[in-house]
Amino acid sequence: MQGRFHLYEGYSLCKVTFPMRIFKLMGVETIVVTNASGGLCQDFKVGDIMVIKDHINLPGFAGQHPLCGPNDERFGIRFPCMSDAYSKDLRKLVLDITAELGYSNFVHEGVYCMVSGPNFETIAEARMLHILGSDSVGMSTVPEVTVAKHCGLRVLGLSLITNKVSLDYSREEKVNHEEVLQISKMRAEMLQNVLVTFIARSHQVETINNSNCIYSNAV
Ligand SMILES: O=P(O)(O)O[C@@H]1C[C@H](O)[C@@H](CO)O1
Numbered sequence: 001m002q003g004r005f006h007l008y009e010g011y012s013l014c015k016v017t018f019p020m021r022i023f024k025l026m027g028v029e030t031i032v033v034t035n036a037s038g039g040l041c042q043d044f045k046v047g048d049i050m051v052i053k054d055h056i057n058l059p060g061f062a063g064q065h066p067l068c069g070p071n072d073e074r075f076g077i078r079f080p081c082m083s084d085a086y087s088k089d090l091r092k093l094v095l096d097i098t099a100e101l102g103y104s105n106f107v108h109e110g111v112y113c114m115v116s117g118p119n120f121e122t123i124a125e126a127r128m129l130h131i132l133g134s135d136s137v138g139m140s141t142v143p144e145v146t147v148a149k150h151c152g153l154r155v156l157g158l159s160l161i162t163n164k165v166s167l168d169y170s171r172e173e174k175v176n177h178e179e180v181l182q183i184s185k186m187r188a189e190m191l192q193n194v195l196v197t198f199i200a201r202s203h204q205v206e207t208i209n210n211s212n213c214i215y216s217n218a219v
């Protein structure tokens with residue numbers, strides 16, 4: 001897909017996640033989600049890639065959850081497990097690939113936290129997210145991954161760190177969307193290399209067949 005729907009654009013989470021169920025009905029088994037996010041982990045640099053290991057569904061805590069409402073048993077169970085939302089095998093494969101391509105210095109695993117946006121975080125909010133265990137923060141992905149996992153799709157998530165999130169009141173730099181787009185452009189080729197190799201090798205992971213789908217926005 002080219003682009004995605006965001007909660008902050010005014011779409012319901014049902015609409016935001018609808019493509020996942022379409023993919024499922026089309027026979028897709030594996031999805032690759034990419035996004036742009038702000039780095040909270042102090043080791044991350046702008047332009048790094050974070051292989052998403054886990055997520056925090058912050059809007060979900062407040063009842064903004066795509067699986068709220070009657071459960072459609074045709075897609076999945078009422079109370080799905082989310083402790084392994086991001087496939088360990090796919091994460092290992094992509095880490096191997098990035099090492100072979102010589103990208104190891106830019107690649108980390110980490111926890112992505114979703115906020116609704118559209119404003120970027122206050123410093124107090126950023127500090128809170130960091131303390132809660134988030135390595136990066138963004139405005140998407142978690143609803144789609146939740147619905148994908150609910151209906152049994154395998155997920156790989158890659159997050160491009162487009163900016164450092166300020167945790168410090170004395171920091172003068174201000175995050176803006178132009179910076180996000182600029183860094184995304186700068187790293188597009190690198191991410192393409194990773195994904196092309198990933199797709200070519202995906203047969204190495206036993207359970208994957210050719211039915212894969214890439215779902216991204218800024219990157
Ligand atoms: O769709 P993603 O999460 O990649 O887009 C990010 C979050 C906001 O839409 C925007 C902020 O600059 O980029």
Ligand code: HPA
Nearest residue numbers: 036037038137138139180
């Ligand atoms: O710093 C950020 N915060 C939230 N969403 C984002 N998307 C890119 N950067 C950011």
